[in-house]
Amino acid sequence: MIVVPGLEEGFKGVFGAGSVTTVQAPGRVNLIGEHTDYNEGYVLPMAIDRGVTIAGRKRTDNKVVLHSIDYRQKCEFDLGSIHSDLSARWADYFKGVAFLLKKNGLPLGGCEAVLQGDLPQGAGLSSSAALEVASATFLQKLFRFDLGDLDLIRLCQQAENEFVGVKCGIMDQFASYMGKEGHALFLDCRSLEYRWAVLPKGLAVVVCDTGVERTLAGSAYNERRAQCEAAVGILAGKLPGIKALRDVSLCDFEKHQGLLDPVVLKRCRHILTENQRVLDMVEALGTGRLERVKVLMEESHVSLRDDYEVSCRELDVLAELGASTPGVFGSRMTGAGFGGCTVHLVRTEAVEGFQQKVGPAYEERTGRKATIHVFNASDGAKFLNGMDR
Ligand code: GLA
Numbered sequence: 001m002i003v004v005p006g007l008e009e010g011f012k013g014v015f016g017a018g019s020v021t022t023v024q025a026p027g028r029v030n031l032i033g034e035h036t037d038y039n040e041g042y043v044l045p046m047a048i049d050r051g052v053t054i055a056g057r058k059r060t061d062n063k064v065v066l067h068s069i070d071y072r073q074k075c076e077f078d079l080g081s082i083h084s085d086l087s088a089r090w091a092d093y094f095k096g097v098a099f100l101l102k103k104n105g106l107p108l109g110g111c112e113a114v115l116q117g118d119l120p121q122g123a124g125l126s127s128s129a130a131l132e133v134a135s136a137t138f139l140q141k142l143f144r145f146d147l148g149d150l151d152l153i154r155l156c157q158q159a160e161n162e163f164v165g166v167k168c169g170i171m172d173q174f175a176s177y178m179g180k181e182g183h184a185l186f187l188d189c190r191s192l193e194y195r196w197a198v199l200p201k202g203l204a205v206v207v208c209d210t211g212v213e214r215t216l217a218g219s220a221y222n223e224r225r226a227q228c229e230a231a232v233g234i235l236a237g238k239l240p241g242i243k244a245l246r247d248v249s250l251c252d253f254e255k256h257q258g259l260l261d262p263v264v265l266k267r268c269r270h271i272l273t274e275n276q277r278v279l280d281m282v283e284a285l286g287t288g289r290l291e292r293v294k295v296l297m298e299e300s301h302v303s304l305r306d307d308y309e310v311s312c313r314e315l316d317v318l319a320e321l322g323a324s325t326p327g328v329f330g331s332r333m334t335g336a337g338f339g340g341c342t343v344h345l346v347r348t349e350a351v352e353g354f355q356q357k358v359g360p361a362y363e364e365r366t367g368r369k370a371t372i373h374v375f376n377a378s379d380g381a382k383f384l385n386g387m388d389r
Contacts, residue, residue, distance in 0.1 A: 007069065011055045011114045014067045014074075018057060020113075021141050025134035025381040026051035027125040028175035029207055029343050030334045031184055032300050033278040035308060037169025038225050039271045040190035040244035042278035044197065045171055046205070047179020048375040052130040053384075054138045056113025064098060066091055069116040079108055084163065090115075093131040096163030098139065100155050106145050113138065120371070122213040124335025128164070129172030132156035137177075137381045150192060153177050167222050179380035186282050190246055197282055199377055200290070203329065206346045206354060208322075208362070209371040210314035212339030221336055224308065227267045234259050235268075245271045270307035274300060290329040293345060297330030298323055301342075310337030317365050318342040321358045326350060 011020050026047040033043035059065070062079045068090050075091035077083070082099045084092050094115070101108055115134075119127040136152050147155065156173040160166050174194070175185055183196035199205070228245055236242050238256045250272050257265050277296045284292040301319045305311040311319075315333040319342050322331030327350020334343040346354050355372050362370045 007053050007055050007114060007116050010067075010069050010116065014114055015057075015065075015112050020055045020057050020385075021138065022053065022055040022384040023134055023137040023141060023381065024051055024053045024384055025130045025137060025176045026179055026378055027119040027127055027130045028172055028179065029125060029205060029341070029375060030171065030175075031205075031343060031345075032281045032297060032332070033171075033274060034300065034304055034334070034337070035224060035228075035310070036271055036274050036278065037171040037187075037189040038167065039169075039228050039275075040246040041271065041275040043171045043187050043189060044184050044278050044281060045175040045187075046184040046199070046377040047175050047380050048125065048205075048207075049378045050117075050119045050125070050373075050375065051176070052115065052117040052119065052127070052134040054113050054115050054134045056111050056138065056142070058142060059110035059112055061110045063110045064094075065110075065112040066094060067112075067114045069114055079110065090131070092164055093128055093159065094135040096159030097132050097135040097156060099163055100159045101136070101139060104155070106147070107143055108139060109143060111139070111142055120209055122340070123209050124214060124337070124340025125207070126172040126176060126335070128160060128166075129156065129168075129176045132159050133173055133176040133381050137383065141383055149177065167225050175380070177380045179378055181379050182377050184285075184377060186278075190244070197285055200285060200288055202348050203290075204346050204348050204351050205375050205377065206344040206351060207334070207373045207375055208318045208342045208344070208358065209373070210312070210318060210339055210341065210366075211368045211370060212312060212314050214336065214339035220310070220338060224267060224310065227264050228271060231260055231264050231268045234264075246275065248272060250276070266307040266309070270303045273303055273307075277303075290345075294323075294329045294331075297332045297343075297345070301332035304333055304337060308337075312337070312339055314339070314362075314366050314368060315342055317362060318358065318370065321361050322354075325354050325357055328354065 028045045030045040065076045067074045075088040121127045153173045180196045186197045187194040281296045319331045322344040327347040330345040
């Protein structure tokens, strides 16, 4: 992330000179394990070298004044009355975090801050989670409380669930806070046990943005979640004690799938097979079996396309182009879907060839331009500086 020096200057321009506290939180790309987090399953995301930076200081009153450099917009609210505002949606993520912190009795006061990001928004790279995690880290630093890592992560997720209204799982906030340079994060979304998985040397993580914007707040995401929960309710009739799709084995699923309507059956099949793919992928990456990695990522895409039905034509085209490009060890859509990005593991020396082939071929087939990024796995949220007393 490269926005920091400019940001502190930006702060001065908006609020005047003085010392500030600056924090940063990254976006993420998910390598595999899609829609498994809210089913208490496994995921394998990595934090990326793009994100959100916040610089600010305390005020003496109860007001929060935010200025988004990207939107060139100010948003002001009182901590005693925090409401969502349709004309400044970007501020809702900060407000949601402030709301939850207050609700949990943490000592917040007024503050003023500038915000800036270098993550494409609505592209499925977790600009929302990055903003939530940056907000929580900023407020924690400024008001000197210590939530503890897991509580901070959960609070950010809750802000999105309760304040923004998206029933997301915990993957994005977890990755944004706990990411580690050079590593992906293998997370069990039930126990929240995690371990960092080293990414094989010589492989670049290439992300192609379809240019089709997705809005996660759209009903389709919450609908998928409700379908999974409904399935658990039905299957529990035969499999007492199950709490989430995580608890259903493929063998039990095959035995009882006749109880489910055909759409819900497909949703479950995706979750169960995807969980297994995450475990297999961690193993294959660890042992350098890149051909296996390629198969797993491609199977994941097909499952998201046909069973979970969250892909779109543009994502399918990119996944297909990636799969047929030399030096590529895996191509799939990443994130919630309905637009956004694909992720590809590409041999470093093949990245240029990838760009030369995939960019023009995508444009020819869809009439859209893809933005192609090469991301590095990075550390999670960071405190950059602060002289606030
Ligand atoms: C979004 C949500 C995550 C996860 C993914 C799909 O990014 O925020 O919790 O469910 O979609 O894997």
